[in-house]
Amino acid sequence: DIQMTQSPSSLSASVGDRVTITCRASQTISTYLNWYQQKPGKAPELLIYAASNLQSGVPSRFSGSGSGADFTLTISSLQPEDFATYYCQQRYSTPLTFGGGTKVEIK
């Protein structure tokens, strides 16, 4: 099974900050990497697919990069509505696996 490791597990940031979350796969997965945002009490929502493609309707302050085993989600200027938990997920092989999540909190 492919293990997905996110870091940090949580972070505190202020509105306007640039935020970077990393995700590392236990083996190379090309660009078969997706990112999701989950707000408390809500279902996850797709942000980025195939490592760097912005899902329709997602603000352009979100971006993704990486290939192989190392990936990054960046929020260029954190907004109040961005405080949430973020998950990466590999789609390279089954069982499909998620990272443990990164909780972005208000500083």
Add this chain to the structure above:
Amino acid sequence: EVQLLESGGGLAQPGWSLRLSCAASGFTFDDSGMHWVRQAPGKGLEWVSGISWNSGNIEYADSVKGRFTISRDNAKNSLFLQMNSLRADDTALYYCVKENDYTESFDFWGQGTLVSVSS
């Protein structure tokens, strides 16, 4: 508008069975792979099972293999998860999830149905 409405969750004792259902609308159901993803209270996301558009490809997480069975009825735009031999660690919110087969991502999620397993 895509809608995924789960039902069938509830309280069960260890060893019992439950059958989850997901009613889909707003998209061409028989063109889409579908999945179940669960989230234990206060924990992260865990993929449970997936099924291709024509039921020709079915996969399970090791944690549920041999106990859970995924199926679909394309004529009724419905997805199912038969859960047998339930255990306490199956306690979770179960999400019905649509896969975008082009981008290979989970592009729509239901709101989930809660399964609690306790004696």
